[in-house]
Amino acid sequence: MPFARRGYHHGQLRAALLHAARNLLRERGTGAFSLADAAKLAGVSPAAPYRHFRDREALLGAVARDGFVLFSARLAEAWTSHADPREAFAAMGRAYLAFARDEPGLYAAMFSQDAPLDEEGRAEAAKAFELLVKGVAGVLAAANQQGRMPMPDPLPIAMQVWSMSHGVAGLWYGGRPPACPLEPEQVLQEGVQALLEGTLAAARRRPVQVGLWNQPPDAKR
Amino acid sequence: MPFARRGYHHGQLRAALLHAARNLLRERGTGAFSLADAAKLAGVSPAAPYRHFRDREALLGAVARDGFVLFSARLAEAWTSHADPREAFAAMGRAYLAFARDEPGLYAAMFSQDAPLDEEGRAEAAKAFELLVKGVAGVLAAANQQGRMPMPDPLPIAMQVWSMSHGVAGLWYGGRPPACPLEPEQVLQEGVQALLEGTLAAARRRPVQVGLWNQPPDAKR
DNA sequence: TGTACATCAGTGAACGCGCGTTCACTGATGTAC
């Protein structure tokens, strides 16, 4: 039992509440989460949380913010754990799904409007997305070492990858798993693989335009 | 006001409750949905719904089932509205997103474990997925009119397309829309485009093996 | 080192609310004779 209280004053109630809330989120959903239960789990009266959070929403928002911090850390860890960008990117995908699998309630809260993110929370969410963009850019650069093709804009591709990851996570870990016998990791891995391959194939069809990198072909007129 | 009651007996309370529940789901989320409000919206006492549904979950499950029926209809409509499989498939994607945009609460309920599907409901959900598989198979066949490459199994591809669609829907219509300036329709359309292109590129690399269609290359030993 | 006091984290009882669900009932409907 981490964050156990020591006396009349808890000492680290804020951290204990965040911890308890995450556990509740894991067992029940975002909707079933209750402030009273979080307080009880932290071994404290139902009024105590109000010393640290304005209301229920504020606690949920803080949990979601911490969720994005943890999420970013896991993605960054996966990215730096491999030298080859393609392997690193694949590891990122596995880390993404592992996070959604192990913390489905937290993951759902992070992307739900029930847990309103403050400015800092939105910055943390943006940071996680930046990691994905960096990963996509790395894979694209690795596939284009000779600079034979115009570099596609990594942002829409990252958004497509994010969408597929979010979709796989939602379908398998967010509700009813699909009836088909496919493994979510495989679906995502092969899907992203094909997605990148198709993008690169399209890019190879366009002539290299030195000085016009990252610009769409129509922009020259 | 559809399904308005006429006298002491409502006449079509079951349908009215399903209608009211869908409206509530549209305005609030799955979590905030309440049986009492559905009854009030249908102009009936809070005990009346129990004549037609075992409990709150049963009503939600019935709403979800009807949601899948409507969803399938929209997808089928889009598919049959174009002769060219590629155009039809693109229309299906747009129909998918339009459904999730116009009925976000219903869409969320359909994929949430809060609304337990009965046998019939699961069959309806499977039917919607079948339409997607049919669409993928149609596009693959159109790209392979000369029979030059082994036909890839449409099922995992359909699952990847479903995941990306579900992810785009979840990100843009299910919570916080992403900060990036991309349109969800464009992200999905281009993503699926690249995904299919990559899959076809991979398939072209394999030699045609007459009599071994739909079998993975390793299966020959 | 000791003491008075400000600060503030946590208490516990209470509130109002809305919800899911039950229950004895009432009134409309339709069917058997």
Place this chain on the structure above:
DNA sequence: TGTACATCAGTGAACGCGCGTTCACTGATGTAC
């Protein structure tokens, strides 16, 4: 055609519950002198 009666959809009042939140309070902590 008329009447008695079974059926059953909807009533309304009530229940128990859990929740978010407030409020006057209490007790520990740390700081100024």
